[in-house]
Amino acid sequence: MKTIQLLFTAFILLLAAACNKSADVSSSTASNGSLTRFITVGNYLYAVDNSSLKAYSITTPSTPVFKSSTPVGFSIETIFPYQDKLFIGSANAMFIFSISNPEQPQKLSETVYFVRGRDPIVAFDSVAYSTVRSFGGGGGGVLNVFNIKNINQPTLITREGMTNPYGLGVKDSALYVCDGTAGLKMYNISKPYQPANRGSLSIPEIIYDIIPQGNTLVCYIQGGICLIDISNRFNPVIIAKLKN
Amino acid sequence: MKTFLIPVAALLLFACKGKPAEVGEVDAWVPVYSPKADAERISNASPQPFVNGGKIATLGNTLFQVEQDKGIHIINISNPAAPVKTGFINIALCRELTLKGNYLYTNNMADMVVLDISNTVSTPVTSRISNAFPNLGVQFPPDAATGTYFECADAAKGVVIRWELKKITNPKCRR
Numbered sequence: 001m002k003t004i005q006l007l008f009t010a011f012i013l014l015l016a017a018a019c020n021k022s023a024d025v026s027s028s029t030a031s032n033g034s035l036t037r038f039i040t041v042g043n044y045l046y047a048v049d050n051s052s053l054k055a056y057s058i059t060t061p062s063t064p065v066f067k068s069s070t071p072v073g074f075s076i077e078t079i080f081p082y083q084d085k086l087f088i089g090s091a092n093a094m095f096i097f098s099i100s101n102p103e104q105p106q107k108l109s110e111t112v113y114f115v116r117g118r119d120p121i122v123a124f125d126s127v128a129y130s131t132v133r134s135f136g137g138g139g140g141g142v143l144n145v146f147n148i149k150n151i152n153q154p155t156l157i158t159r160e161g162m163t164n165p166y167g168l169g170v171k172d173s174a175l176y177v178c179d180g181t182a183g184l185k186m187y188n189i190s191k192p193y194q195p196a197n198r199g200s201l202s203i204p205e206i207i208y209d210i211i212p213q214g215n216t217l218v219c220y221i222q223g224g225i226c227l228i229d230i231s232n233r234f235n236p237v238i239i240a241k242l243k244n
Numbered sequence: 245m246k247t248f249l250i251p252v253a254a255l256l257l258f259a260c261k262g263k264p265a266e267v268g269e270v271d272a273w274v275p276v277y278s279p280k281a282d283a284e285r286i287s288n289a290s291p292q293p294f295v296n297g298g299k300i301a302t303l304g305n306t307l308f309q310v311e312q313d314k315g316i317h318i319i320n321i322s323n324p325a326a327p328v329k330t331g332f333i334n335i336a337l338c339r340e341l342t343l344k345g346n347y348l349y350t351n352n353m354a355d356m357v358v359l360d361i362s363n364t365v366s367t368p369v370t371s372r373i374s375n376a377f378p379n380l381g382v383q384f385p386p387d388a389a390t391g392t393y394f395e396c397a398d399a400a401k402g403v404v405i406r407w408e409l410k411k412i413t414n415p416k417c418r419r
Contacts (some may be wrong), residue, residue, distance in 0.1 A: 030343035032300075032341075032343075036299060036301075038340055038342050038349065039342050045342070045344070045349060047376060049380075056373075058344060060345075061345050062360065063358070064371060104310060209299065209300060211300060220297060220309065222295055223297070224294045225297070225309060225319065227327060229324070237268060240324060242294075243296055
């Protein structure tokens with residue numbers, strides 16, 4: 001009997017070179033969690049279904065206009081934008097697309113994981129983080145760290161073992177990984193290719209995803225939401241939960 | 245030769261429809277239908293409980309959270325120590341969301357819909373794009389260890405909004 005091993009990918013790309021000054025949101029800024037199938041970038045909306053990337057113009061935001069559909073792969077799960085790139089996570093690979101022509105994304109690279117998974121990604125100038133969660137095969141998962149200086153050929157630098165990771169997010173030099181039942185894990189990424197484990201915070205509900213917003217992490221947890229104060233980046237404190 | 249091909253073709257047709265042999269009473273997925281017009285109706289409501297929460301997005305101090313397959317919670321987080329639910333948007337088979345300006349983009353079954361959220365008490369639909377997310381419709385039952393048999397969906401009965409596991413006799417479809 002073939003063991004079905006599916007994983008979940010989340011991406012984060014880290015703006016390592018140019019400090020992430022734009023991260024603080026103003027009152028009207030929109031932010032997505034890292035687990036998402038569609039996002040807006042300027043006047044365009046990008047959506048991934050299981051196998052393709054669709055581009056829509058939202059120059060008139062009330063009325064998207066379809067522009068193109070580009071085949072990507074299979075079991076596509078997540079999409080993450082950074083500058084003129086899109087990072088797309090599938091069950092077994094990370095795809096990077098250029099949107100310098102926003103209406104017709106162009107594939108730059110495809111990096112196949114060693115393990116199958118569904119995986120959100122976060123990426124910045126020179127580094128991309130993705131989590132890959134295995135399920136159906138006894139759990140487990142990893143945090144992958146990629147060097148993306150050569151965008152056409154990302155290289156896996158290192159990986160950290162995880163319990164059952166989902167989404168992830170970055171605030172300044174702190175990388176936060178939602179490790180399911182194992183809570184929120186913190187990493188110091190001052191050296192982006194060598195994340196330093198700075199402990200974890202028990203929720204204790206399963207934590208699925210986060211949106212860093214100022215000094216707060218907005219969290220999607222089992223049974224509701226929670227808000228975590230990160231004024232001290234590596235000493236997060238739960239300040240509210242809303243359940244039921 | 246022709247007489248040989250006909251039964252082969254018939255067998256192939258049989259296989260394509262995925263029709264199982266008569267198996268008697270078994271666990272099988274049964275579609276739950278809704279009239280298309282009802283499933284496409286998007287409406288505002290008072291705050292609802294979390295049952296099976298999903299993906300999140302924020303617009304300033306407003307948090308939107310998917311309630312899987314049901315709609316979107318609207319939560320005011322201007323005081324992070326005391327988040328307050330302020331409303332709910334009913335959207336059949338909702339799973340995804342993103343935002344730009346005063347517009348919320350989400351899925352209603354396989355369609356993409358755009359809602360004007362400049363006033364979160366009333367969020368009218370400004371646009372609908374059919375079948376933008378083919379995989380978010382539910383024309384086939386969930387993969388499950390049990391219940392690989394299912395009752396074939398019949399478009400004439402409406403759109404499938406969910407599947408229920410039931411005991412039925414000789415289900416016609418199998419995956």
